[in-house]
Amino acid sequence: MKNITKTTIIAIAMILLVNGCHTINPKDSSKENTDIKTSAPLSSWNDGHAKQSIIDFVTRTTSENNADFIPVTDRIACFDNDGCLWTEQPFYFQLAFAMDRVKTLAPDHPEWKTTQPFKAVLEGDMETVMAGGEHAILEIVMATHAGMTTDEFSQVVKEWISTALHPKTGKLYKDMVFQPMVELLTYLRAHGYKTFIVSGGGIDFLRPWTEEAYGIPSDHVIGSSGKVKYAEIDGKSVLIKLPEINFIDDKEDKPVGIHQHIGKRPVFTAGNSDGDYAMLKWTVEGEGPRFGMIVHHTDSVREYAYDRESSIGRLNKGLDDASKYNWLVVDMKEDWKEIYKE
C-alpha cells in the first residue's frame, strides 16, 4: 500500500471514530509559569545545538528590547502530534483505539466472527485489515460508531486512553508522550506562547486527554474531523457524530486548518514527517523571526528509528530541505536525555 493511501485511510478512521469534549486535570498556568522561569528549562534535553537554538529563539522573541521581539498576541506555536509529541509506531495509536473498539462491541455483533474486515480485527490480523484498504477501515468505522453523541464518544476515548497498553513497551499509550516535548510546550507557554496541536489525527480523539498529557486545552487542538449534527433526544439537544468527513488536517491542509482555527500564521512550528512540510514552510516564510523544527526518529533502542522509507511518519522531503529553510532537525538519540517520563 502506498504511503498516501495509508495516510488517507488512517485519517478517515481517526475522524470518524472519535469525539470528545472534556479536560481531565486542569493546570494552574500561572503556577506553571513561575516554576519554569525559575528553574533550568528543557532538563530532558542534552546540552547542544538543538537545545540552545530553542532557548535562543525564545529568549530573543520574548525580550522587549530585542529586535526579534514578538508581541504576546502573535506568539503562536503549532505542534504535530503523532511522532512529534508521542510515538506513532508500530501504527498510529488511534488505529489501535479503533481496533479495540471493534473488540469491545463484538459481543453485540456475532456476525463479525465470520465477516471481513471484522474477523481480521478480532483475530488481531493487522495485515489483512490493512490489505482491505480504505473500504475496510470505513466499514469498521461506520459499523461501530454511527449515531453516537459527541459526549458518548468522549467517554469512550477517556476510558480507552486510561487503560489501553502499547504492544511493545507495555506502557499506557498516554504515558508514551515525549517528555522533552512536554517540557518544550511548558517552556513556550511560560514565555507567553500559546501552544496548539495541529494533527492529522482526529480532533475529538485528542481533546479528551491533551490537557492532562500536554497542558493543551480542547480549544487549542486542531485536527481531522467528521461532520456532526445538532439533534434532540427526548427533547434535549445533543450533537450526533455522522459517518461523513468534515476536514482532513494533513499536508497542504494543515496551514488551512490553522487559518480556520487560529486565524494567524504561527511563528513556531514542530513536526516530524512530510505531512508537516507545508505547515513548516508556511510558518518560516512569514515575516519576522520564525522557528521550524523536525523531530527525527533516530533511536531504535529507546523508541523507533525510521525516516525516508517508512509508511508511517515518512520523512523524506523534509530532511532534504531542512537546511534550505533553516529547520532544526532534532536527533532523538543524541538530543534527548530521556524519551518518556520515568
Next chain:
Amino acid sequence: MKNITKTTIIAIAMILLVNGCHTINPKDSSKENTDIKTSAPLSSWNDGHAKQSIIDFVTRTTSENNADFIPVTDRIACFDNDGCLWTEQPFYFQLAFAMDRVKTLAPDHPEWKTTQPFKAVLEGDMETVMAGGEHAILEIVMATHAGMTTDEFSQVVKEWISTALHPKTGKLYKDMVFQPMVELLTYLRAHGYKTFIVSGGGIDFLRPWTEEAYGIPSDHVIGSSGKVKYAEIDGKSVLIKLPEINFIDDKEDKPVGIHQHIGKRPVFTAGNSDGDYAMLKWTVEGEGPRFGMIVHHTDSVREYAYDRESSIGRLNKGLDDASKYNWLVVDMKEDWKEIYKE
C-alpha cells in the same frame, strides 16, 4: 424577501468577502483581571434583576466552596456578535463593508456602471441590490474578492474598520460595540472565563478587530467561513481565499461550530435573535449551572427597537421560550445606562 433567505445571503456575503489574521492592540489580561476584581463590575448596567443575575451566576460558579463551582477549564462563554455585541441595523455592518469594497474597486471596472448588481451598489440603491437576492450578492463577492490572499483581505478589513462610518450615528462602526457587553466580557474573563464570539458573520471579517474592540483574540472567534487554499506565489507559501462556502455558522450549526472549534459545551451563552436559539438551548441543557441570555432591542432612541417582525435579527421563538429555559432577557432601554462608550 423572506428572513431565512436574507440570512443565507448575508452569510454568504460575509464568509466570502473577508479574511484576516492580525490583532491590533494586545491587552495585558493579568492587569485587566486586577482592575476588574477591585472595582465595581458592569458599571454601564443599571442596578436590577439583569445585572444582579449575572453577578450572582459568576460569583456562584467561581467560588470554590459553592455547590455551583465550575473548574476554570470548563468556564466557556459564547457570544453572538451582530446585535449582541454591536449594532446590526439598518443592515449587518459586514454588508456595508461589502458595498464599500465594490465602490473602492469600481475604477478598475468601468463596466460596473451599467451592469447590475454593481450599478445599484454604486448608486447606493440597496433595495435593488437586495431584490437581486442571493445571486446578486454572490456576484458581488466573486467579482471583487476572488484570488486574494488571506493577508491581503485582513489588511482590507483593518483599513475599512478604522475609517468607515455608520449612516445614522456617524460613528466608526467599531465604536458601535455595546459598552455594557464589553464590560460583561471583561468581567467574565476576570473570573477565569474564556470568552468566544460565535457569529453568523464571517470569521475573517471579525478577526482583524475583535481583540481591540472586545479583548477577544483571533483564535476565540468562531464564524461563517469560506474555503481557503494553500498555494505558492513566487515560491512563497500563502493562503488564497476561494469563492466557495466552507461553513455557515447559524442556527442549529452554531452548536456544531462551537464543537468543532472549542470541543466543549459552553456554560454561558448570549445571543439576541432566533439564530441563537439552538446555541442557547444546547448551552442550558448541559449538566450543572448554566446561563442563557438574550439582548432585547427595546431602545428606539439610543439604538433600534425591533424583535418579532424584523428581517434582520428576528427574535420571536426566543422571546416565547425565554422563561421556559430560564434565559435572562436583557431590556436594553431599561437595563443599560449607556449603549456605546462616550
